[in-house]
Amino acid sequence: MRDHEEFLIILDYLDENSALRVILGVLEKRWEISLNSSDGEISSQLGKQQDEIRGYLCGVNLVDTLRSFEAVFGWFWELVRKDSLDAVEFQPFSYFQTLAVDIxxxxxxxxxxxxxxxxxxTLRTxxxxxxxxxxxxVYQGKVTDWFQTYISMEDITNPVDRCWHNYSNSQTNPCSGKRKDTTNLVVSLPVILILEVEAPLPLISGNSNYQGPPVWDxxxxxxxSTQEMADDNGLIFDxxxxxxxxxxQSxxxxxxxxxxxxxxxxxxxKQYGGFPVLNKSAKVNTHLVGTKIRLPVGFH
Known part of the structure; x- marks a missing residue:
């Protein structure tokens, strides 16, 4: 969802008091920052927006304090979950949630x-x-293999002793067929897919002798689905x-x-005044994908 117009569509479906609307509304303001502003002005505005977001999250008990270190987007899933419980429109939440059903x-x-x-x-998260x-x-560190298992229909069918007809119509219309239930069948994937790599306990505790977490590919x-179906229907996560x-280091x-x-x-x-900087020598295969990503010491 890197298109600003698509971003605005989400806001249109959210109630005015929606917590998700508040957060996305603050992020939407970033489009209003003038490109002609000085670096100091932009930095000041971004700082105010960050404080506004954290202040709201603190007020709804999703973060502890205004300055406490939280896992990146660790609070976001709980916010979306709570906000979707009583929502009239489900579409905006489907941008961020995986929906499944039992058959x-x-x-x-x-x-x-x-x-x-x-x-x-009904559909559930x-x-x-x-x-x-x-x-x-289990997956030899391959994210692709893990993802295919996550969305696969295989190995999630469970034999059940009795057909449901034998509960509701056991006397008038009994069924002697063989029943299998498919559980947690994924029917809707989020537009934004955020994958979090779990840190091993020695790394969490700050053990300086630890060599680092397993490297995911x-x-x-x-x-x-297949690449052919992905090309035909646009089902691709980049x-x-x-x-x-x-x-x-928090x-x-x-x-x-x-x-x-x-x-x-x-x-x-902590560097460059809080601004993103262009790395002219960086490449996708050295900084983002594969198993040889150059990680700063102490980060995972």
Missing amino acids: ERCSGCESTGGKHLQISN KQLSSLAVSLHA FPATLFP LVGLVLASMS HFVACYISQDDSRIFEYDG
Whole structure:
């Protein structure tokens, strides 16, 4: 969602008192910062916006204090979850949430007219788990393989003893078919997909002798289906940024690709007056994707 017009569509569907609207509204103001402003003016405005966001988050108990260090976007998922519970419009929240459903299927029998299925529950949010240390060995560190399992229909069908007809119509219309339920079937993926790599406990505790967390192999693109279907329907996730955190330093840095995919910018709030800077020598395959990303010491 790197298109400003698409960003504004989300705001149109949100209630005026929506917490998500407040946060996105503050971010939208960044488009209003004049390109002709001096560096000092822009820095001052960005600082005020940051304080405005943190002040609001503190007021709704999503962060502890105005200056406490929080995991990058760690509070965002809880804000979206709470805000979506009583929402009339679900569309804006689907930009940030994965939605899943359960499907009950039965082979049926003559008395029921053959195969039948039902969806007995409404759409629900499927939690996007972090890339845990324990999962690294399972998928050999390949984010692509982990993602395919996350959205796959395979290995999530569960045999069930009885068809649901035998609960509601057990006397008049019993069913002797074989039932299998598909659980947590992903039917909607978020427009913005944020993957968080779990830090090992020794790294969290600040053990200086620790060699670092397992390295995940991030691809430049993720395809929810085959590449052919992705090309036909636009189902492609492009990697646009990387955020690195140092829990011991209570600090984070980031790098991201420009909107035209031609340049890489780096951000470190402790340097360059809090402005992102162009790294002319940076390349996607050295700073964002693969297994040989150059990580600053103490960051993951």
